[in-house]
Every structure is written in structure tokens, then in C-alpha cells.
Amino acid sequence: MSISLLPSESPLQFLRPDGTLAENTPNLGLSSEQLVNMYRTMVRTRTLDTLAISLQRQGQLGVWASSRGQEGGQVGCAFAMEDRDWSFSTYREHAIAIHKGVPFDALLRQYKGEWFGLFDPKEYRFAPHSIPIATHLLHAVGYAHAAKLAGDDLVAFGFVGDGATSEGDFHEALNFASVLDAPVVFFVQNNGFAISTPTRMQTRAPSLAHKAIGYGIQGYQVDGNDVLASYHTTRTAVTEARATGRPALIEAHTYRMQPHTTADDDTRYRDTDDAEEWAAKDPILRFEKLLRSTGDLNDEIIETIASEANEESLSIRSQVTTAQPPPVAEGFNHVYENIPPHLALQRDAVLNEIQEAGL
Amino acid sequence: MSYTMAEALNAALHDAMADDDQVVVLGEDVATLGGVFRITVDLQRKFGEKRIFDTPLAESGIVGTAIGMAMYGMRPVVEIQFDGFLYPAFEQLVCHVAKMRNRTMGSLQLPMVIRIPYGGGIGAVEHHSESPESYFMHTAGLKVYTPGTPQDAYSMLRDAIADPDPVVFFEPKRRYYEKADGTLPIRTEPVGTAVVRTTGDTATIVAYGPMIPTALEAAELAKEEGWSLEVVDLRSLNPIDYDTVIASVKKTGRAVVVHEAPMTLGPGAEIAARIQEGAFYSLEAPVQRVTGWDTPYPPALLEEEFLPSPDTILNAVERALEF
Numbered sequence: 001m002s003i004s005l006l007p008s009e010s011p012l013q014f015l016r017p018d019g020t021l022a023e024n025t026p027n028l029g030l031s032s033e034q035l036v037n038m039y040r041t042m043v044r045t046r047t048l049d050t051l052a053i054s055l056q057r058q059g060q061l062g063v064w065a066s067s068r069g070q071e072g073g074q075v076g077c078a079f080a081m082e083d084r085d086w087s088f089s090t091y092r093e094h095a096i097a098i099h100k101g102v103p104f105d106a107l108l109r110q111y112k113g114e115w116f117g118l119f120d121p122k123e124y125r126f127a128p129h130s131i132p133i134a135t136h137l138l139h140a141v142g143y144a145h146a147a148k149l150a151g152d153d154l155v156a157f158g159f160v161g162d163g164a165t166s167e168g169d170f171h172e173a174l175n176f177a178s179v180l181d182a183p184v185v186f187f188v189q190n191n192g193f194a195i196s197t198p199t200r201m202q203t204r205a206p207s208l209a210h211k212a213i214g215y216g217i218q219g220y221q222v223d224g225n226d227v228l229a230s231y232h233t234t235r236t237a238v239t240e241a242r243a244t245g246r247p248a249l250i251e252a253h254t255y256r257m258q259p260h261t262t263a264d265d266d267t268r269y270r271d272t273d274d275a276e277e278w279a280a281k282d283p284i285l286r287f288e289k290l291l292r293s294t295g296d297l298n299d300e301i302i303e304t305i306a307s308e309a310n311e312e313s314l315s316i317r318s319q320v321t322t323a324q325p326p327p328v329a330e331g332f333n334h335v336y337e338n339i340p341p342h343l344a345l346q347r348d349a350v351l352n353e354i355q356e357a358g359l
Numbered sequence: 360m361s362y363t364m365a366e367a368l369n370a371a372l373h374d375a376m377a378d379d380d381q382v383v384v385l386g387e388d389v390a391t392l393g394g395v396f397r398i399t400v401d402l403q404r405k406f407g408e409k410r411i412f413d414t415p416l417a418e419s420g421i422v423g424t425a426i427g428m429a430m431y432g433m434r435p436v437v438e439i440q441f442d443g444f445l446y447p448a449f450e451q452l453v454c455h456v457a458k459m460r461n462r463t464m465g466s467l468q469l470p471m472v473i474r475i476p477y478g479g480g481i482g483a484v485e486h487h488s489e490s491p492e493s494y495f496m497h498t499a500g501l502k503v504y505t506p507g508t509p510q511d512a513y514s515m516l517r518d519a520i521a522d523p524d525p526v527v528f529f530e531p532k533r534r535y536y537e538k539a540d541g542t543l544p545i546r547t548e549p550v551g552t553a554v555v556r557t558t559g560d561t562a563t564i565v566a567y568g569p570m571i572p573t574a575l576e577a578a579e580l581a582k583e584e585g586w587s588l589e590v591v592d593l594r595s596l597n598p599i600d601y602d603t604v605i606a607s608v609k610k611t612g613r614a615v616v617v618h619e620a621p622m623t624l625g626p627g628a629e630i631a632a633r634i635q636e637g638a639f640y641s642l643e644a645p646v647q648r649v650t651g652w653d654t655p656y657p658p659a660l661l662e663e664e665f666l667p668s669p670d671t672i673l674n675a676v677e678r679a680l681e682f
């Protein structure tokens with residue numbers, strides 16, 4: 001096995017925090033329109049994420065896991081995906097969902113408690129996000145393997161955070177993908193924390209990307225706040241996976257600017273200095289600086305993008321605040337294709353009780 | 360002409376794969392070897408490496424990968440090598456296999472089968488004789504089937520593979536080499552219905568899987584006592600055909616539930632509760648349970664005492680008659 005499977009010593013970075021490009025930046029082949037679209041997706045993600053936090057504080061959502069600060073890595077990755085590629089994600093890949101076209105009000109209504117999955121995953125190639133950590137990476141492997149057997153050249157993407165790399169299913173998924181030649185891109189966002197536990201308490205590997213060599217697959221390290229490096233790295237990995245079936249492991253180094261979820265208190269474990277240091281590396285600000293310098297963005301375009309995102313946010317807010325509980329029978333009707341007798345009896349008994357109580 | 364339960368299961372897999380090219384088989388040692396019990400023997404030779412393949416040794420990985428394949432539209436049939444090695448896959452089964460249809464309101468279905476050789480009576484080492492069916496009967500979204508005869512082994516596995524819902528398919532490994540007369544293919548009653556194996560009016564014996572031959576033997580011996588036992592084979596443990604069970608108990612007035620799984624919160628607990636709900640005024644005695652002990656599965660030299668036998672079943676019938 002070649003030593004070349006090891007990732008680079010340090011994360012790949014093209015776009016520096018000050019908005020300038022590194023000298024080694026290749027021609028990424030992105031049109032001005034694509035660059036502005038990437039920026040727009042980042043702004044939309046942050047705006048809708050901010051809306052979600054506010055809705056949670058108003059009692060509209062049970063909880064919310066913010067993606068703030070992680071938009072660069074996610075959007076770079078999303079733009080390297082083809083429409084036919086599938087996402088198998090956690091609860092924090094909001095930019096991927098937005099890029100895939102998942103109706104964001106449906107995601108928020110899930111967190112309100114209307115139902116667990118309010119959109120058809122097949123329509124958006126976006127699997128219902130998985131809360132049990134790392135379990136869905138295996139679904140990505142199976143999906144990609146089945147597609148390959150069927151002669152369908154899609155790639156499956158498995159998204160997790162740093163904590164997930166300690167789970168057994170992370171190991172099993174990387175190993176299965178490698179052994180089966182399943183075209184999967186494993187995209188790990190190392191945002192520094194698994195709830196409160198820092199990454200150094202998850203592993204003593206030189207990097208999470210170094211774990212790839214243990215499975216005979218290629219590892220990559222990338223600056224997760226650099227949308228261009230993320231795009232370039234993901235495109236490299238996905239092109240290889242599509243052509244050869246070989247999976248890849250990408251570690252995007254980023255920082256979780258918000259608590260784990262709205263239910264978390266990050267003052268108990270986080271230095272404010274760290275957050276300030278990372279705020280200066282913000283993925284949106286640095287990309288905005290670059291695109292201003294290249295003339296792709298100006299005040300007018302930025303203002304338009306911001307106001308469109310705000311309008312979208314307002315419209316989604318009203319869809320969420322007016323969402324209603326589903327009929328009680330729905331709690332029973334989707335467990336099996338055909339409801340079995342014992343469940344039908346239970347459903348009818350519940351409905352009768354509700355009716356008799358005049359509710 | 361005759362065939363064994365193992366041959367019936369192999370034939371069911373073969374015929375399902377021949378009929379539907381979306382049926383795929385995966386698991387540990389299933390392809391080249393044909394499985395440690397040879398249930399998948401010769402399938403790779405006939406259908407090739409794309410249709411049946413060996414996996415790395417990791418049960419969560421096997422079930423999780425099968426989930427993804429089912430999401431794509433295939434019908435994976437997974438083999439877990441032994442009951443006691445199932446537990447690494449528990450999270451995938453409970454969190455995902457059972458819930459995918461419900462959480463997506465039917466957008467994503469998982470038509471997959473998890474085959475598990477289960478139960479004792481083969482003199483095995485630790486972790487090779489367990490009866491974990493209660494866990495899966497308790498988990499909404501899963502179906503749980505277990506055949507008690509070679510005929511049902513064929514027919515129910517075909518039904519399980521064709522089912523749009525995920526099925527945990529428990530195979531009574533001590534009965535793999537039981538024979539049936541006749542030829543395959545054979546179709547029996549639709550799965551989901553219980554079957555009365557032998558009729559009687561002294562007491563109802565409710566059993567399934569490996570306990571069917573045991574219960575039938577008890578029914579045969581009971582004749583010497585002048586008793587006629589009605590043996591109800593549940594076949595499906597989730598859902599359970601309570602109509603058939605309750606109709607039988609209303610006729611006999613006495614019920615004995617038999618399983619290898621431990622007593623506490625075993626299938627017999629739920630079945631006894633349903634019988635008292637549905638046949639309260641017909642009962643002449645409390646519902647009896649003949650089960651494994653509430654202990655870890657014992658070492659092989661003690662398993663004869665642990666497992667229900669015709670004698671312990673007849674003792675329970677006697678308790679019910681003398682109540």
C-alpha cells in the first residue's frame with residue numbers, strides 16, 4: 001500500500017482569512033455565476049440557521065443544531081456534488097440540504113415536532129438526517145454499493161463530525177466501503193467539539209484524515225472555512241470515487257461557533273478566546289472579501305443576496321409558526337405498509353378515547 | 360422424496376433470487392463457503408458475486424450496508440451467523456431498520472430480511488444458543504417470523520423476502536435437519552396467520568419455531584393420558600394472530616405457552632395477557648408458561664434441563680387441569 005494515501009501535513013488552504021488567495025491556488029474552473037452562487041448559499045445557510053435559533057428561543061422548535069461557522073466546508077463540498085449524488089448527513093449539514101433543494105421549512109417543522117421526515121428523500125437525494133452518531137455512514141456505503149452494482153455512477157456522501165470518528169460504525173463504514181469498492185466520500189467536519197469533549201479526547205491520531213490509511217483509502221485535510229479548498233478537495237475525491245469506486249476520507253478543519261445545540265451551555269467548556277480567534281477566520285467574510293476584490297460581488301449584489309435571504313427567512317418563519325400537529329392516526333399509519341390487526345385496534349381505541357373526550 | 364429445513368431455506372433463497380434480480384444476499388462466509396450451516400450453499404456459483412457476497416466480519420456493518428442497499432431499491436437478505444453475534448447490529452435494527460418507513464411517512468421502505476439461526480439444543484459453546492426474539496417483537500416497525508416446519512421454512516422465507524416491510528427471520532437451528540416428505544417449492548398458509556398443527560380439546564399449546572416438534576411430541580404422548588392437546592404454531596411473532604390463539608383457548612379452556620426464551624417478559628408474557636383479555640370467561644386455569652430459565656443460557660451439559668421438553672409441557676398441562 002502506498003504511503004501516498006496519507007493526507008497532507010496541514011490542511012489545504014487556498015483562501016486565506018484575509019480574503020487573499022494563496023500562490024498555489026489552481027484554476028478551479030468556477031464561473032463568476034458559480035462563485036456568487038456559492039456565496040449566496042453560504043449567506044442563505046447562515047440566515048436560515050439564525051432564523052432557526054430564534055424560532056427555538058421563541059418556543060417554536062424543540063432544539064436546533066447550528067451550522068454557524070461551518071458554511072465554507074459544507075458549501076464547497078455541496079458544489080462538488082452532482083445532482084444524482086446522495087447525501088447521508090447528521091443534523092448539522094444545513095448547507096448541503098439547502099444546496100440539494102430540501103425545503104427548509106420542512107426541516108424546521110421536523111424540529112417543531114410535526115414529523116421526522118417531511119420531504120421525500122428520493123426527490124432531493126438527501127437521506128433523512130441521522131441522529132444516532134455515525135450509523136448513517138453505513139447506509140451511504142450500502143447505497144453506493146447498490147448503485148455501483150446497478151451500473152449507476154452516483155457517489156454517496158457520508159457527513160459526520162469529529163466525535164463520530166470514535167464510533168464503531170465509522171470504522172465499519174470506512175472498512176466496508178474500501179473492501180467493497182463503494183464510491184463514498186466521507187466528509188468529516190472537525191469542529192473542535194463533540195458536545196463538550198474536545199477532539200484531542202477522541203483520538204491521538206495525527207489527524208482524523210490519517211485514519212484513512214488504516215482502511216487503504218485516501219485521506220485529505222482541508223481548511224473547513226475555505227470554501228474553495230473544500231470544493232477542490234471534494235471534487236478531487238468525488239471524481240476518483242466515481243471513476244474507480246475508491247472511497248475517500250476528507251477532514252475539514254473548522255469550528256463550531258455556537259453551542260452543540262440550543263440546549264447546550266458552551267460557557268462550561270469553551271474559552272471565549274478560541275471563539276474570537278475563529279470568528280476572525282469566518283468562511284463567509286473571507287469569501288466576500290475575495291469576491292469583492294475580483295469584482296464578482298459589490299455592495300449592490302451583496303445587499304440583494306442578503307435581502308432575498310431575509311425574505312426567504314420571513315416566509316419560512318410563517319410556515320413554521322403556523323404548522324399544525326398531524327392527525328393522531330398518523331402516529332400509527334406509517335409503521336408498516338399495511339397496519340397489522342393489533343395496531344389497528346390500538347389506533348382505534350386511542351381515536352375513540354379522543355372522540356369521547358370531545359378533544 | 361423428502362427435504363430438510365436447511366434445504367428448504369436454501370431453495371427459498373435460490374428461487375427468490377431467480378425470480379427477482381433485486382434480491383441480494385450478504386453476510387459473513389455466505390458466498391464461497393455457503394454459510395456455516397450451508398444455508399446459502401451454491402448460490403454464488405449460480406448467481407455470481409454481485410448477487411451474493413461475503414462481507415467483513417462486522418454485524419452492524421452488514422445490517423447498515425443492507426439498509427443502504429434497500430434504500431436504493433434492492434431486497435437484501437442478510438445472514439447473521441449466530442443469534443449471540445447479533446447484538447452489534449442492534450442499533451441499526453432498532454434505530455433505522457424499524458423506523459425508516461415511519462419517519463419518512465413511507466417515502467423510504469426497507470424491504471430487507473435479517474436471517475438469524477437461533478435457539479439451543481445443539482450442544483454449542485457460549486453465545487450460540489440464544490433466543491432473543493422478544494427484543495424484536497417489542498420493536499415497532501419490524502416483523503418477526505420463525506418457521507417450525509421445513510414446509511414453512513420455504514414458504515415463509517419467500518413471503519419474508521417479498522414483504523415490503525423488514526423481517527427478522529429466526530431459523531430454529533436445531534431443526535435445520537428435520538425432514539419433510541414431498542418436493543419443493545411448496546406454499547403454505549400466508550405468513551401472519553397462526554396454524555393449528557393438531558386439534559384437541561384438553562388444552563391449547565401455543566408454540567413456535569424450534570418448539571413445534573417438541574409440542575407435537577407432547578401432544579402425541581398426551582394421548583396416553585387420555586388428553587387431546589391443540590397445538591397452535593404462531594409462525595409470525597410480530598404480528599401475532601391472536602384470533603386463532605383465542606379461538607382455540609375458548610374451545611379448550613386452558614393454555615400453555617412454550618418457548619426457549621427466558622420467562623420474564625418473554626413472548627409468553629404478552630401472549631398470556633392477550634389470552635386473558637380475549638378469553639377470560641373461558642379460562643379454567645391460569646395460563647401456564649413453559650420456558651427457558653431466567654438465567655443466561657446454561658452450559659451444554661445442562662441445556663436439556665433448561666429447554667422445554669414434552670415432559671415439562673405435559674407437567675404444565677397437568678397443573679392447568681388440576682387448578
